[in-house]
Amino acid sequence: MGVFITFEGPEGSGKSTQARLLYERLQAEGYPVILTREPGGTRIGEMIRRILVDLRHTEMAPTTETLLFSAARAQLVSELIRPYLNTGGIVLCDRYADSTFAYQGYGLGRDLDELQAITTVATGGLMPDLTLYLDIDVEEGLRRKRAQRERTTAPGAAAARAEWNRLDARDLAYHQRVVAGFFELMQREPGRWRRLSANQPVEAVAAQIYAEVEPLLAPVPRLGSMV
Numbered sequence: 001m002g003v004f005i006t007f008e009g010p011e012g013s014g015k016s017t018q019a020r021l022l023y024e025r026l027q028a029e030g031y032p033v034i035l036t037r038e039p040g041g042t043r044i045g046e047m048i049r050r051i052l053v054d055l056r057h058t059e060m061a062p063t064t065e066t067l068l069f070s071a072a073r074a075q076l077v078s079e080l081i082r083p084y085l086n087t088g089g090i091v092l093c094d095r096y097a098d099s100t101f102a103y104q105g106y107g108l109g110r111d112l113d114e115l116q117a118i119t120t121v122a123t124g125g126l127m128p129d130l131t132l133y134l135d136i137d138v139e140e141g142l143r144r145k146r147a148q149r150e151r152t153t154a155p156g157a158a159a160a161r162a163e164w165n166r167l168d169a170r171d172l173a174y175h176q177r178v179v180a181g182f183f184e185l186m187q188r189e190p191g192r193w194r195r196l197s198a199n200q201p202v203e204a205v206a207a208q209i210y211a212e213v214e215p216l217l218a219p220v221p222r223l224g225s226m227v
C-alpha cells in the first residue's frame with residue numbers, strides 16, 4: 001500500500017531541497033503526499049532531535065545515540081508513515097534507516113547486525129520502495145552547508161545555525177567513512193537505490209528525481225481523478 005520514498009546522502013547534498021521540490025510537484029499533480037524528516041517528524045521525535053543535535057551533548061554514548069535515533073524512528077513509523085501508507089498515499093522522508101547504518105554503523109563503527117536488529121524493532125521491518133541518493137563530495141557538501149549558514153541573517157538565523165549541529169561537527173574522516181558506508185549499502189540493494197549526482201543545478205537534479213519516481217505512481221489515486 002502506498003509508496004515510500006526516502007532521501008539519503010551526505011551533509012549538504014541537497015536532500016531537504018529536493019524532498020521539498022518533489023513534495024511540491026507531487027502535490028501540484030494532485031497526488032496524496034506527505035513530507036517528513038528524520039530524526040523528528042512527530043512531536044516526540046522533534047524533542048528527541050533536539051537532544052541529538054545539541055552541541056553541548058559531547059558525552060553522549062554511541063549506544064544512546066543509536067537508540068535515540070531509533071526511538072524517533074519508531075514514533076515516526078507508527079504515528080505517521082504506516083498510517084499514511086495504509087491510506088495508499090506517498091510518503092517522502094528526508095533520511096531514514098539507511099542513515100543509521102551509514103552514520104552509526106560505518107561512521108562510528110557500531111556492529112551492523114546489532115543495528116539491523118534495533119532497526120527492525122523500530123520500523124517493524126518497513127523499508128522504502130525507493131531511496132534517492134544525492135551524490136556529492138563530502139567537502140563540497142560541508143562547504144555548501146557552511147555557505148548556507150553564513151548567508152543567513154536576522155529572521156530565521158537561529159534555525160539555520162541550529163542545522164549546523166553536533167553530528168555535522170564531526171571530522172572529515174568520519175564523514176568519508178559514512179559515504180563509503182552508503183556505497184556499500186547501495187551495492188547490497190541496487191534495486192532500491194538510485195544514485196544521482198548532486199553536482200548539478202537544483203532543477204536538473206529535481207527533474208532526474210521525478211523521472212525515477214514517476215514509474216512508481218501508477219497505483220496512487222490522484223485527487224480529482226476518480227471516475
Ligand SMILES: Nc1ncnc2c1ncn2[C@@H]1O[C@H](COP(=O)(O)OP(=O)(O)OP(=O)(O)O)[C@@H](O)[C@H]1O
Nearest residue numbers: 010011012013014015016017144148198200201202
Ligand atoms: N544542486 C545544488 N547546487 C548548489 N547548491 C545547492 C544544490 N542543492 C542544494 N544546494 C544548497 O546547499 C545547501 C544545503 O542544501 P540542503 O539543506 O537541501 O542539503 P541537505 O542534504 O538537506 O543538508 P543536511 O545534511 O544539512 O540536511 C543549501 O544552501 C542549498 O540551497
Ligand SMILES: [Mg+2]
Nearest residue numbers: 015016017094
Ligand atoms: Mg537537510
